[in-house]
Amino acid sequence: MNKFLILLVLFAAGCGGSDKANSKNAIFAKINSSGKITDEQAEILSKEKFLSLNDLTSITDEQANILSKVEEYLYLNGLTSITDEQAESLSKVKDLGISAACQPLIAKYKK
Numbered sequence: 691m692n693k694f695l696i697l698l699v700l701f702a703a704g705c706g707g708s709d710k711a712n713s714k715n716a717i718f719a720k721i722n723s724s725g726k727i728t729d730e731q732a733e734i735l736s737k738e739k740f741l742s743l744n745d746l747t748s749i750t751d752e753q754a755n756i757l758s759k760v761e762e763y764l765y766l767n768g769l770t771s772i773t774d775e776q777a778e779s780l781s782k783v784k785d786l787g788i789s790a791a792c793q794p795l796i797a798k799y800k801k
Contacts, residue, residue, distance in 0.1 A: 721746055725768065732756040742787075744768050754779040763787070774798075 717731045725747035727735075732753045735741055741757070742765040749757070749769065754776035757764060764780070765787035772780070772792050780786055781799035788796060 727753055729753060729756065736760055739763070741765070744787075749776065751775040751779070758782045772796075 714734070717727075717734060721727050721731070721743060722745040725745060727743070727746055727749060729750075729752055732749075733756055735743070736756050736759040739761045740763045741760045742763075743757075744765055744767040746766055747768045747770075749766075749772070751773060754772070757766075758779040760783055763785045764783045766780070767787055767789055770789050770791050772788075772795060774795065777792070777795040778799045780788070781796050781801070786796060
């Protein structure tokens with residue numbers, strides 16, 4: 691009985707770690723298929739140091755603000771147009787990969 695309980699606890703603990711990875715994988719799959727992201731998804735992914743969302747084709751001002759919290763690298767090459775407010779937020783990212791069409795607007799706010 692004790693061995694069964696230990697096995698059950700180990701199994702339950704192991705499942706918890708993969709749920710987090712699976713939820714991120716599910717978010718990436720949704721973004722890849724739709725080209726869009728929700729505020730909640732952006733909030734989850736903004737905690738990453740390195741983030742590539744090249745299939746993302748549109749964002750809101752709030753999502754740009756949230757994604758600007760990515761610590762190191764953020765790649766958004768699927769975006770072909772952004773607003774001034776989005777450019778101001780995204781210009782805070784240390785290393786931002788974005789389409790050539792958006793680069794002049796980012797440069798306007800880069801410090």
